[in-house]
Amino acid sequence: MEYTYTIIDSDATSNLQLQHYLEEYGDFTCAGLAQNSSEGTNIILKYFPDVVFVNLTENAYEYFHMVMELHQYINELPIIIGISKNKKYAYDAIKNGFFDYWLKPYNEFEIRKSILRLKKRNTCQNRTSNHLFKVVSRFSIHQYGRYSLSTSR
Template sequence: MNYSYIIIEDQQEPLKQLQKELENYPEFISKGTAGSVDRGIALTLTQKPNIIFLDVELGAGTGFEILKETARFFNEPPFVIVLSDHEKYARKAINYGVLFYLDKPINPVKLSLALHKFKKHFSELRSHISIKDKSAHWLIQYADILFIQSDGSYCHIIRLSGQKVTVTKPLKEIELLLSKTFLRVHKSYMINTAYIEKINTTHKIITLHFRTGLFEMTEKSKTRLDESFTIKDTVMEIPIGEIYLEKVKHALLTFKTL
C-alpha cells in the first residue's frame, strides 16, 4: 500500500536529509514541499496527504498555525510528524495530537519508528486491508479475516468463506496493516479476536468459532428462497506460542477498566 506525504520545512539541509532518508521507503510518495506557513496551508489543502512532516519554526510563524487553519477542512486530518531541534515544543505538539516528535538532524532509526507508528495508527482508521498477490490487489474487510498464517516469506490470509489469499509478505509486515482486533499468538499465526470462543492456557490452544449463512441454490430455488437456507458452523484451533503466552493472557484475560 502507498501513502502520501508532504514536507513543510524552511531549512534546506534538514529538508534534503529527510528526502534522502525517505527514498528508503518507496511506499511513501512525496506530494511536494513548502517553506512557509502560507505555502504549507495551500499545499496541505490541495494535496490532502496522509502525513505532514512539519517543521515547528517557519520564519515568523509556526507549523502549529498550519494545523489550526487546515483542521476544519478534514474529516480525518493528516497524521503529523513534527520536525524540531527544540524540545520546548513537545508539550504543544501533544495538544495538537501530533503522532511523533522527530528531532533534527534526522535519526534514521527514529524515522523508521515514526513511519511504523504511522502505519499502525493508519490501519486503525480503516475497515479493510489492501494487499497484493500475484494476480491482483485485494481489499479484504477486517471482519472477513479469520486468521493469518505465516509460511516462510509468504502469508496465507484465511477468510471466513474458507478462501485463502497468499501474499509475498512476512507476518510482521502484515501486522502493521491490521487493526487492534488482531492479535499475534504464535510466530506463525495472527488471529481475529472477534471470533475467539475459548482459550486453554494449559494446552496453549485458542479456539475460533464462527457461523456463516449459506444459500444452496437448486432448480426450485431459482424463483424463490425456501428451506434450502442452512447455517455453516466452523471451529478452528490455533496454537499459542510459548513466548506469546503471557502477551495473550494480558490481552485477553486481564480485566481493563474504562
C-alpha cells in the same frame, strides 16, 4: 500501502535529507514542499497528503495555528510529525494532535520506529474498516424492502 507526504521547512538541506530517509521505504511519495505555513496549508488542501512533516524550530505557533485552521476545511487531518532542534515545542505538538516529534539532526532509528508505528496504525484501521464492511454487507434487503441480518459468513 502507498503514502504521500509534504514537508513544511525552509531548510532545503533538511528537506533533502528527510526525503532521502523516506526513499528507503519505497512507499513514500512527495506531494510537495513548502517553506511556510501559508504554502503548507495550500499544499495540504490541494493534494491531501497522508503525512505532513513540519519544522517547528522557527514559527512553531504559526504552524500550530495552521493545524487548527485546517480543521475548518477538512474532516480528517493528515498525520502530522513535528521536527525541531530541541524539545521546546514537544508538549504543544502532542497537545495539537501531532503523531510524533523528531529532533534534529535526524536519527534513522527514530524515523524507522515512527514509520513502522504509522504502518501498524494504518493496518489496524484497514482491518477495522474491512470488518465493518463485512458486518454491513451481511444486511440484505428482502423483496418487500425490509432489512434483515444475514446469518451467512
